[in-house]
Amino acid sequence: MSIDVTTIRKDFPVLQRQINGKPLVYLDSANTSQKPNAVIEAMAAFMRTGYAPINRSSYQLAAEADTLYEGARQLVAKFINAPKASEIIFTKNATEALNLVIMSWGRANLRRGDVVLLTHMEHHANIVPWHMLVAERGIELRWVPLTADGQLDMSDLDTLLQDTKVFSFTAMSNVLGAISPVATLCAAAHKAGAIAIIDACQSVPHQATDVQAWGADFVAFSSHKMCGPSGLGMLWGREKLLEAMPPFLGGGNMISDVRLDGFTTACLPAKFEAGTPPIAEVVGLGAAVEYLQKIGMNNVRQHEIDLSSYVLNLLNSRFGDDITIHGPTNTEHRGATFSFAFRGIHPHDLSQVLDQQNVCVRAGHHCAKPLMRIIGANATVRASFYLYSTQSDADALADALDSASDIF
Ligand SMILES: Cc1ncc(COP(=O)(O)O)c(C=O)c1O
Numbered sequence: 381m382s383i384d385v386t387t388i389r390k391d392f393p394v395l396q397r398q399i400n401g402k403p404l405v406y407l408d409s410a411n412t413s414q415k416p417n418a419v420i421e422a423m424a425a426f427m428r429t430g431y432a433p434i435n436r437s438s439y440q441l442a443a444e445a446d447t448l449y450e451g452a453r454q455l456v457a458k459f460i461n462a463p464k465a466s467e468i469i470f471t472k473n474a475t476e477a478l479n480l481v482i483m484s485w486g487r488a489n490l491r492r493g494d495v496v497l498l499t500h501m502e503h504h505a506n507i508v509p510w511h512m513l514v515a516e517r518g519i520e521l522r523w524v525p526l527t528a529d530g531q532l533d534m535s536d537l538d539t540l541l542q543d544t545k546v547f548s549f550t551a552m553s554n555v556l557g558a559i560s561p562v563a564t565l566c567a568a569a570h571k572a573g574a575i576a577i578i579d580a581c582q583s584v585p586h587q588a589t590d591v592q593a594w595g596a597d598f599v600a601f602s603s604h605k606m607c608g609p610s611g612l613g614m615l616w617g618r619e620k621l622l623e624a625m626p627p628f629l630g631g632g633n634m635i636s637d638v639r640l641d642g643f644t645t646a647c648l649p650a651k652f653e654a655g656t657p658p659i660a661e662v663v664g665l666g667a668a669v670e671y672l673q674k675i676g677m678n679n680v681r682q683h684e685i686d687l688s689s690y691v692l693n694l695l696n697s698r699f700g701d702d703i704t705i706h707g708p709t710n711t712e713h714r715g716a717t718f719s720f721a722f723r724g725i726h727p728h729d730l731s732q733v734l735d736q737q738n739v740c741v742r743a744g745h746h747c748a749k750p751l752m753r754i755i756g757a758n759a760t761v762r763a764s765f766y767l768y769s770t771q772s773d774a775d776a777l778a779d780a781l782d783s784a785s786d787i788f
Pocket residue numbers: 410411473474475476503505506550552553554579581582602613747
């Protein structure tokens with residue numbers, strides 16, 4: 381079953397906007413998604429009449445806030461099929477979730493010469509913290525290369541995984557749209573004795589997630605890319621691993637006891653949630669998860685597959701050799717995120733001209749500079765679609781590209 385996009389679009393007030401008399405064409409959802417009324421209203425209602433601290437106070441209002449906050453954790457756990465809600469750690473964003481596991485697990489378990497395997501399609505959030513551990517611990521990084529059509533080249537995977545302690549990889553590239561075979565990669569990591577860390581930022585918002593079926597050890601993702609508010613990310617980890625890890629940030633809420641000579645940590649998940657969390661944002665995330673669940677993640681995925689084939693056909697047939705779309709051509713292997721080069725026009729110039737038609741795209745290196753070097757570009761334009769995107773959005777993109785050709 382596909383989804384009813386006309387009805388869905390009515391849930392997103394910003395999509396009703398016109399700028400300079402023209403409709404908004406929002407094609408930057410891989411960057412951050414728009415928010416449905418359900419999220420906006422859940423947060424507004426909480427801020428208006430339900431706001432209170434969590435975990436600290438015993439009065440009724442605070443107990444209600446606690447219930448909402450922990451209820452959202454349970455919704456997230458169910459959404460990704462985590463065995464226990466206490467394995468979900470709320471962080472500032474996916475970047476912090478990755479830093480948490482890389483720094484906490486990494487510092488406790490990695491020594492000089494230990495090998496960590498990454499891929500050529502990682503976001504900086506899954507590269508820079510590892511470079512920091514290279515400097516701090518003397519670990520070694522290895523990289524899985526890409527095939528010509530922008531998928532992971534698995535031909536040497538077993539060799540690359542030899543003597544590896546960690547395999548950390550993206551479930552879906554934010555530049556190429558390529559979807560990784562996560563369960564296969566996790567199984568290969570475990571066979572080699574490594575743990576598997578998944579950057580699922582671009583995957584959890586767009587298809588059903590089952591961390592147990594994946595066989596992952598840690599999974600990081602962001603609220604703001606899945607219809608929820610910004611300022612909030614999530615780390616799921618296996619209970620045993622999280623329990624054995626030292627805390628990442630110290631302060632209030634994460635302790636069981638503090639004395640003049642030291643401290644003991646709280647149980648999961650509080651151990652990794654130091655300080656006052658983004659309470660209203662977690663409430664909003666709970667509403668986002670319920671919203672996505674009601675639509676059905678398999679339906680979201682099917683919509684994006686259909687849209688991807690429409691976009692690929694449209695752009696390739698209309699522009700031929702004038703456009704180079706990076707990443708897989710098979711829609712089963714990609715999400716609806718398209719990075720491209722167009723008629724030699726600089727991506728930043730192109731995005732400005734597209735903006736004159738209210739077509740919102742991102743131009744730049746997409747926080748994946750190693751990948752950009754590999755595909756031989758300083759920057760690309762990226763158009764990214766989501767559950768509320770339509771074929772008309774794709775048509776508007778193509779028309780705006782035509783108008784850019786007239787200017788340059
Ligand atoms: C694949 C991937 N990983 C990590 C991140 C970082 O997410 P955040 O900025 O929410 O921390 C992003 C954001 O664009 C991403 O696309």
